[in-house]
Amino acid sequence: MTRKALTAGLVAMMSLVALEYMAVATAMPVVAEELGGVELYGLAFSGAMAASVVGTVLGGRWADLRGPRAPLWTGVAGFAAGLAVAGLAPSMEVLIAGRFVQGFGGALVSVALYVVVARVYPESLHPKVFSLFATAWVVPSMVGPAVVGVVTDTLGWRWVFLLVPVLTVAAGLVLLRGLAGQPVSGGQRAPAPGLAAKVAWAAVTAVGAGLMQYGSGGTGEGGGSWRWILLAAGLAVLAVALPRLLPAGTLRAARGLPSVVGLRGLAAGAFFAAEVMVPLMLREQRGLSTTAAGLVLTGGALSWSFASWLQGREVFGQRTNLRLGAGMIALGVLVMGAVTVPAVPVAVAYPAWIVTGFGIGLVYPTLSVLTLELSAPGEQGENSSALQVGESVFSVVSVAVTGALFAAAGSGYWAVFAATLAMALAGLAIAPRAFRAKASGTGPAGAAEPVAGEVSRSG
Incomplete structure (x- = not known):
């Protein structure tokens, strides 16, 4: 009870x-x-x-x-x-x-x-x-x-x-x-080193993400060259600061926790950057009403919830969740991009986003579970924060960059869906690396590599 x-x-x-x-x-x-x-x-x-x-x-x-x-x-x-x-x-x-x-x-x-x-x-x-x-x-x-x-x-x-x-x-x-009465008290005996530096880098990362938000708001016609400068400056700041908040090896998709964090960022970035443009594209380019366009997103939300329910009952298994889910995100974004072509029936948008929502619904909670599984005792908080920071910043960058591409291409919906498809395919490529490799040396067959706490320090 x-x-x-x-x-x-x-x-x-x-x-x-x-x-x-x-x-x-x-x-x-x-x-x-x-x-x-x-x-x-x-x-x-x-x-x-x-x-x-x-x-x-x-x-x-x-x-x-x-x-x-x-x-x-x-x-x-x-x-x-x-x-x-x-x-x-x-x-x-x-x-x-x-x-x-x-x-x-x-x-x-x-x-x-x-x-x-x-x-x-x-x-x-x-x-x-x-x-x-x-x-x-x-x-x-x-x-x-x-x-x-x-x-x-x-x-x-x-x-x-x-x-x-x-x-x-x-x-x-x-x-x-x-x-009440739950075993949640206590933790490490001594503070992990570098906390002040981590918080400082977090502040710098926030500044970089903020610069990208402002830059994306006015790129393109009438935005002025300073908007492009803000975007470039934000990317430069993030390139220096963000890796210091993530497990070592995240940006090169090292096996284990780094790939878990990277995949979460790519999946979220691809999904949310595409979702921002879906109702706008359906209204302005395909002539749907606001209500009809909103129902497309509702379908994706429902399939996200259903896929999460299936994940909770471990219907497919973690490896299948990530591979199938990442593949469905890519497929859904690809099909939604095809809806920008007038010859493609607009009704295709509904199943396209249902597929995309189902994919993110498999991937998203599975990565949360893996983060805790790959965390040594006393590291769950730090690794969970890395997962959430990576997701947040990747999403900001994705929305900013695709927004800039959209403006630069002159309402270029195709550019947005092409960029988000590339992110989704990158996520599909690194999905198998979210799991630790089998040991090839001494020890029992099938033994895994060190836990993610060790991977995050050396990876």
Whole structure:
């Protein structure tokens, strides 16, 4: 019964983090207009993203050192307080400050929840727990925009921010009950070296990602050459800073944890960068209504949830999940790209995105499970933070680069789908490397290489 309460609390908390993301994205245009801060619109997103990168890195090390309770409850408090500040903000500047606190708190929560799973649930239950986590993100993406739209139109945008802290308190009480008596306290005996440097590099990484966000917002006609400079500068900063936050060997797809982190970034980057353009392409180029175009994304969300459910019941096995899932992402993006051709029936878009959603639904939670399996005791927080930082930054880079390609090609949808297809194919190529190689020397046949903690240090 206690573990059921814990599972309910974990899923509720993850759902609130996801709901907040969807809610802010939906309500922010109204917020910026009412507060008179349209010029600060982008900062409301990039500020929260920057804080979340720092919070993810710090939270991972904190959870490894002291256990997940302290970062979890600190994160819950920061998440709720930041949203309350934003909801009561008299100006855009105050709202951005609230978003910064909320982003930092939400990041602490996300990484702490991974460590709770690692310490409380047996390894055999990890697939089911992470399938629930995936569903906790998918469901808000389906119903969140409509609910937020109704709240914004009837009660006002402030209630979009203020209602979530109330729900957070309720979810926190359920989680508190579930955590009672669970073995989550304690961690490493001494702090891992280099924490201050890690946090500093996280801040630099956030700056690089922010530069790319701003650069992608105005590239192309009328954007000015300075937008291209921002994109190039952001890429340069990330090339130096990001590898310092990821397992060694991630960018060259070293076997084990580095490839797990790399595949998560490529899969998420390909999916989200394509998804951004799908409704726009279907409306502007193929003439679908907003509702009809939105139903395409709903189909993908439903198949994502169904595939996550199958993953939780280990229907296919981890290797098949990654290979089949990565292949389906690539196939779905390829077919969706074909929809840009007028001769292809627009109805093809619906099964295309269902296939893509099913693929990401297999890949996404499987990589979460593998991250914990490949983590030595006391490293679950750091490795989980690397997984989440990689996913976040890869997605920002993917959306920024494809947005720039779209503008440069003159509404070049084909360029977006070609770039996302290349990312998906790269993910398919490295999927087999997410597993440790069999030992070829001494030891029993089939023995694996050292655990991912050793791979991450030497890989």
